[in-house]
Amino acid sequence: MTIGLPWSEVLTLLPELCLLAAVCVALVAPVLPPLRATLRASHGPLTALAAAALIAAVLSAIAILAGWGGLSVPESTVLHGMLAVDPFALSVKIIICLFTLLVIVLWSNTTRGSVRLADGPDYVSLVLSGALGMCLMASATNFLMVFLAIEAASFPSYALAGFNKQTRRSSEASLKYVLIGAAASALMLYGLSMLYGYYGTLDLVPIAERLAAEGMSAGLLMGVFGLLIGIGFKLSAVPIHFWCPDVFEGASIEITTFLSVASKAGAIALLVRIMMTLGHFSAGEEASRILVGIGSFVGLVGVVTATWGNLAAYFQTNVKRLLAYSSIAHAGYMIMLAGLLTAAMDRAQPTAVAYALLFYLIVYAFMNLGAFAVAAVVAKETGSESLDEFAGLGQRNAFLAVAMGCFLLSLFGMPLTGGFWGKVRFGFEMWDEGMWWLVVALIVNTVFSLYFYLKPIIIMVWKQPESSRALTMAPAMYAVVLIALLGVFATGLAPDRATAWAQRHSTMVFTMPVVEAEAQAGLDEVQSSAAATGIVSEAGR
């Protein structure tokens, strides 16, 4: 095997390269004397740099998808099977980068003052390299790459969680994060070494094929276990979720926002890719039995995670902790659906599941961004992150209160908001696969979650505020909240556009060449058996 760099393949990594370039500039610029003074004067240039890099990354991802300027989506994995640049990965990258861009806007309008000017370059380079790692997670197809991507996303996150060096909470959160992260990494690495020892490769595809041919093995079991620990850590799945509330509380609010969506988007994309590949290359009874087992296990982890998140949220008095548990619950819903992927294999509609997840990610990004943005404004204006600060928000700033209400109800899953369609899509897919217990778990969890999503609303409307001073906010923050609000209602009132986009971009590199033939076969099969079995598949429609 010759190691070389085929330029056409490198170009498909343009989004990552944009981020990398910006990280380098941010690191080198402060030591160059002419720039040093400028950077010490304000955060402005660095904010602009980060924004430019993120916009460039989004544009290049769109360019690859649309085939602009000679770019195109590669037909197979790139860089010796290390990465897959397929519509699914690219759209997750677009979501991550756009979201990070909004987080930067959020930062520059609320908490930027707490970052010392001398630390500005470090901060920006950490955020961007975190986003870089998350983008890589969406693409990785080799377990070595998986490990590297997870670490590349984690290390900046550890530092960012503790960036507020003056506060004890922040440092404590960071330390907790590092320790749990290190343990999870070690376990994952151990599992991966087992996989390598057993199969002699770390490529996803050969392992999936060997699994189909040889069936169950101790190495596979250990490997999958280690992998799930590693990914579960990023997704804050129970029982390795303990870092999440503390880190979310300790970290500065824009970092919490960043971790709650971008980091989870990358991790869920990775989980979906692994599950889908395992299922796609496996055939035969033995293999499908194993896969259904893995899928059910993952689904169970999702159920436990969602239930835990929803129940623990009841007692929270800090808005960031509340939203942290809410994000644990939502990660749980997504894990539940990821579990369907291997269970869905013999029904020939995994892309429908992937597309439901992609749609959910879009909605989830909007509603979490909105909720955190409102929380950031309130925290900035009142100087405290306690839920009590929301008292009387309806009188102090009606727009913020109404917007927050909409975001919380969307997180709960109220009709007419995007969150409703996200959950309904999940319900459709689960029912379609015959996973009744997941549907029941989803519904029961939704009912559980009502109370704590209503709690801030109750406080906003009914509690008398200590001061009745009107809350003001920067115009850019209005823009962020409005964007989130529009997103929530656009996906809620007219979900067709977003679902169509998600559907178009749910294909992966392994399923791409076969997906059309398979979908056609699935369609024929379904149509012929419609009268007998009575299910018209998503693909069929």
Place this chain on the structure above:
Amino acid sequence: MNELFVNLIIFLPLLGAVGCLLPRDNPALSRMIAMVTAVVVLLINVALAWSFYGEAGGTSYLPSGGESVVRYVTDLVWIESVNIHYLVGVDGLSMPLLLLTSILNVLIIAAGWNVEKHTKAFMSLYLVLMFGMYGVFLALDFFLFYVFFEVSLLPMYFLIGIWGGPRKEYAAIKFFIYTLVGSICLLMVMLGFYFLVPDVATGAAAAGGKPSFNMIALAADEGVQQAFNHGGQFWTYAKWFFILLFISFAIKVPAVPFHTWLPDAHVEAPTPISMILAGVLLKMGGYALMRISYPIFPDAAKWAWFGVAIVGVVSIVYGAFCAMAQTDWKKLVAYSSVSHMGYVILGLAVLTEAGRNGAYFQMIGHGISSAMMFFLVGVVYERAHHRDLNRFGGLWNTMPAYTGLAAVGFFAGLGLPLLCGFPGEVLSLMGTFGAIEWIENAPSWVPFSGAGSSATVITLGVFAASGVILTAGYILWMFQRVYMGPARPEYTYSGRDMVNGREYFVMAVLALFAIILGVWPAVVLDMISNTFNAIYAPFSSLASAAGF
């Protein structure tokens, strides 16, 4: 033109709600905007009813091209991927309820004229509630119906929770959680529709093999009926769906044992909100049973007749006893609602034409009488600042004109002949006794069928009829305690405290309708008969056997 009217009825209130929010620090203007909106919608409704009453025949709108009784249909594709339509239209089932709602809306905004706390928000939320109510009565797509059902929930939560009495937060959250559980039952049925409907109905109902939520087409399509009757040997899908829908709507009605949110909500809610809650929101449950449960699942309805009838009878009797035990005046009226809505359930359960007509008429009649009763209580409560029945007395002497109107309102609730409470109850009871015939001849899978079933039906009927006496008992006893006896100085009002013209207007209009509906019930029954014949065709053989 009429199609435009139908859409205006739904969306004008929403426009009004935005309008109410715009003027700064001007509660009077918000009130005016709300009132103007309500009056315009009332006029549109009257115009619609005028042409509805005058025209015969319907507009063809079924995907299969069949005729139906629904008119003034707007059918737009809303969400293509799951084939959800914005489908609204009017038929006999919705027209009287629309009229009732629009009349009550005007009166309730008048009743809420003296709300001083956050007037802007109050009027705005009330208009959003209006949007939800009209939407529920006009939607013909199951999903659209569900959305409006939810939309009416949120403003109600805030209206009780912000403007309510001392325990308003508890009452509001209890209302919210109960209704939400009902919504989730609805959602489960919707999931079922999504998967079952395209299954068998390849042609007619589900155009192009897509799932359909079109409620009229679902009821009319044979393939859909077959699909629903699949599943287990005994537990067919239809039975599961019927039960889930029944729970959902019984919470809204409310029927015993799902009624406990109602007394709390009523006691804490401000007067106008109690009026709309009893007058219209409870009817959404009964309307939904008539629109969805019975036409779409006729076999399950026959199977469930006994269970549903028991729920109805228990609601009537238990509600009446509870009302009798209250010393809180408003709670008494609230429990009387549980009892009265029991006739709606019973009338539907027995599957006779008289029963159905009675159930429907009872909804309209109770809409008028309960709204009036709550207003009557509210008028006194605003002056006396308590509702303890045992501390009242002699109002007849101190407030004679008010008491005259109160007599009309409470006797309408009592079910006195020639007032609006009477025809509904009596038709519903007649329908119950009339059910003997079909139940005796029904196949064996219908519970309590066959020879000797008459004893069961008669027992049910007798218990239900005893509700009439119990009602007379608690209403007369209440009337005696509050209005009769020697005049008391603490309830003597003069000057600004006198009952004012606005209040007389609300009471007089309600009293007028109570009398009109009592003397001329045909005005409602004529409007619904065509629709009932069409959408209850699966039961028509039963009805003719019953002789009504």
